[in-house]
Amino acid sequence: QGRATYMVAGICITWLLLNMFEEAFRFGFYDIEGTPDQSYRSKVCECDKLPCPKGFGPSLSTFFMHFIVFVFDFICTRGFAAAVLAEKSRILASIETANLIAVSLSRFDLESSATMLQTAEIP
Numbered sequence: 001q002g003r004a005t006y007m008v009a010g011i012c013i014t015w016l017l018l019n020m021f022e023e024a025f026r027f028g029f030y031d032i033e034g035t036p037d038q039s040y041r042s043k044v045c046e047c048d049k050l051p052c053p054k055g056f057g058p059s060l061s062t063f064f065m066h067f068i069v070f071v072f073d074f075i076c077t078r079g080f081a082a083a084v085l086a087e088k089s090r091i092l093a094s095i096e097t098a099n100l101i102a103v104s105l106s107r108f109d110l111e112s113s114a115t116m117l118q119t120a121e122i123p
Helices: 002-025 056-106 110-119
Strands: none
Touching: 002 056, 056 110
8 A cells, every 4th residue: 555655756747857858948748649739839939839938947837836745645644544544443443342241141142241331442
């Protein structure tokens, strides 16, 4: 489970880096399928082929914004998953304890049932 988590995180960070370099230098990663229609020109952009490269600085700041959102989401999601697993283990332990108490009550063994209630180990 831990390896898969880090593998997915690594793939996401690699994708963010690839997008940052494409935005900064426009080496044609998104033009693999075909060239977009370049019959229009932006008055703001002064390069020959649209879209124009933004440069390393703005692309790096965009990368860090996306990276911070990704890390925050990763931490929150991981904390939520850990809390759900802890709750699941508590529920399973209480179900097992209730099962043992029900079995002893069905045998009319009240002393054993009372002992199980007092010594139950539910996390």
